Amino acid sequence: MTPSPKSFRVKSFGCQMNVYDGERMAELLGAEGMVAAAEGADADLVVLNTCHIREKAADRAYSDVGRLRRADGSKPIIALAGCVAQAEGEEAKRRSKMIDLVVGPQAYHRLPEMVAEVVGGKRPVDTDMPAISKFDVLPVRQRSGPSAFLTVQEGCDKFCTYCVVPSTRGAEVSRPAGDIVTEARALVDGGAREITLLGQNVNAWANETQGLDGLIRTLAGIEGLERIRYTTSHPTDMTDALIAAHADVPKLMPYLHLPVQSGSDRILKAMNRSHSVASYFATIDKVRAARPDIAISGDFIVGFPGETEENFADTLRIVDAVRYAAAYSFKYSPRPGTPAATMSDQVPAAVMDERLQRLQARLAEHSTAFNRATVGKATTILIDRRGRLPGQMIGKTPWLQSVFVETNAKIGDMIEVITVSALPNSLGGVLATAKAA
Structure with missing residues (x-):
C-alpha cells in the first residue's frame, strides 16, 4: 500500500488561470495537513498542472512525469492535472504507468479524495465538467502576496478554429458576484493590494443585473484593495460600459490585454474570430478616448494555415498602428481535434520562424518606445x-512595467519612484524622495 503523503509540490505551466488553479490545489492539500516541500527536497506528492495550448504539450507532460523517477528507482505519487489531463483522460494512465491519478481543471477540488484513493491502491481519473462546483468546496483563501489572481469566469463559447479551450475548460460560466467579492475580501485580508480578475474570456463575465464593469465597481469599494486588473479579454466582449469603467474607476489600472491574433480579415475569418480589423481598431479608439494613458497589450499567431506574406504584412501594420506596450506572439501550433489542424495550406515551419522573428522585432521596438516614453516621470x-x-x-507600475529600484521598502509596499532608464521589458528607477534631494 502507498503511504499517505506528508509533503507536496505543485508545478503549474501555461496561463495565469493555471497559476491560480495551482495555488488553489496547494491550499486544498494544505488543508489536509500536508506541507509544501522545501526547494530542492523530494516531495511525497507531485502535481503537474499542465497546459495544452502548444503543440506536443502532452509529450512534454509525459517527459516531466518521467523525470520524477528518483535515483533509487522510487517515485512520488504523481497527479497529472490541468488541460493535458482533461484532453488525455484514461489514455494518460495507459501512456505512463508512473501516473497515479488524472484530474481535469474542473474537478481538482476532488484532489485530496483522489490522493486517498491512490493510497488505497486505485488509479482514479476525473475529467467531469460540472458547472463550477469546485468553487463551492475550495477552502477560504488564507494568505496572499501583494498581487493575487482571482478566477471569475471559466470556459469559452467562441470556438476559434485553432483553440482547444472549449474542450478542455468547457462552456463559458460566470461565478456568482457574491462569491467573488467574498474571495476578494479574503485575499485583501491575507495581504493582497492588487487583484487580477481571470477568465478565458474575462470580459464575458455577467449575471442577471451587471457585467464585468459592475463587478469591478463593486470590488473597488473593498477597503485595502488598491489596484484591479483583468485578463484575458475578447474584443467582441469589450462593452461601452466596461470601457467607461476605465475612465471612472481609479483603482482599475490603465492596462488592457486585448488579443487580436492577426491583422488580416481573411485570416481572422478563417480563425473564426468574431471581430474584424476595423471593429478592433474602433474598440482601441474608444478605450484610448476613455483612458488616454492606457497601455495596450495583445496576442498574435504567426503562420496560421493559409497565411500569405501579404496577410503577415497586415499584421505588421496593425502592430505599428496600435503601438503595443507589450505582446505575446507565437507560431501557429496545430492542436488535435481543432478545425485548423486539418486545414490545407499549412505554412512551412521555416516561414513561420522567419515571420515570428520579424514580428517580435517589431513588437520589441514598440515596447521599448513605450518604456522610454515613461523615463523621467x-x-x-x-x-x-x-x-x-x-x-x-x-515593483509594478500601473502600466504593468517592472521597475528595479534600490530601497528599504518591503514586499507589499507601494512607493513613489521616478524612472531613469528603459529596456524592452523593464525600467530602472530611483526613489522620488532621493531624486528630489
Missing part, C-alpha cells in the same frame, strides 16, 4: 519581489 510601484542585487527591489 514619477509613478507609484507596488513592490512584489526582491531583485538580484543587494538592496534592490522590483
Whole structure:
C-alpha cells in the first residue's frame, strides 16, 4: 500500500488561470495537513498542472512525469492535472504507468479524495465538467502576496478554429458576484493590494443585473484593495460600459490585454474570430478616448494555415498602428481535434520562424518606445519581489512595467519612484524622495 503523503509540490505551466488553479490545489492539500516541500527536497506528492495550448504539450507532460523517477528507482505519487489531463483522460494512465491519478481543471477540488484513493491502491481519473462546483468546496483563501489572481469566469463559447479551450475548460460560466467579492475580501485580508480578475474570456463575465464593469465597481469599494486588473479579454466582449469603467474607476489600472491574433480579415475569418480589423481598431479608439494613458497589450499567431506574406504584412501594420506596450506572439501550433489542424495550406515551419522573428522585432521596438516614453516621470510601484542585487527591489507600475529600484521598502509596499532608464521589458528607477534631494 502507498503511504499517505506528508509533503507536496505543485508545478503549474501555461496561463495565469493555471497559476491560480495551482495555488488553489496547494491550499486544498494544505488543508489536509500536508506541507509544501522545501526547494530542492523530494516531495511525497507531485502535481503537474499542465497546459495544452502548444503543440506536443502532452509529450512534454509525459517527459516531466518521467523525470520524477528518483535515483533509487522510487517515485512520488504523481497527479497529472490541468488541460493535458482533461484532453488525455484514461489514455494518460495507459501512456505512463508512473501516473497515479488524472484530474481535469474542473474537478481538482476532488484532489485530496483522489490522493486517498491512490493510497488505497486505485488509479482514479476525473475529467467531469460540472458547472463550477469546485468553487463551492475550495477552502477560504488564507494568505496572499501583494498581487493575487482571482478566477471569475471559466470556459469559452467562441470556438476559434485553432483553440482547444472549449474542450478542455468547457462552456463559458460566470461565478456568482457574491462569491467573488467574498474571495476578494479574503485575499485583501491575507495581504493582497492588487487583484487580477481571470477568465478565458474575462470580459464575458455577467449575471442577471451587471457585467464585468459592475463587478469591478463593486470590488473597488473593498477597503485595502488598491489596484484591479483583468485578463484575458475578447474584443467582441469589450462593452461601452466596461470601457467607461476605465475612465471612472481609479483603482482599475490603465492596462488592457486585448488579443487580436492577426491583422488580416481573411485570416481572422478563417480563425473564426468574431471581430474584424476595423471593429478592433474602433474598440482601441474608444478605450484610448476613455483612458488616454492606457497601455495596450495583445496576442498574435504567426503562420496560421493559409497565411500569405501579404496577410503577415497586415499584421505588421496593425502592430505599428496600435503601438503595443507589450505582446505575446507565437507560431501557429496545430492542436488535435481543432478545425485548423486539418486545414490545407499549412505554412512551412521555416516561414513561420522567419515571420515570428520579424514580428517580435517589431513588437520589441514598440515596447521599448513605450518604456522610454515613461523615463523621467514619477509613478507609484507596488513592490512584489526582491531583485538580484543587494538592496534592490522590483515593483509594478500601473502600466504593468517592472521597475528595479534600490530601497528599504518591503514586499507589499507601494512607493513613489521616478524612472531613469528603459529596456524592452523593464525600467530602472530611483526613489522620488532621493531624486528630489
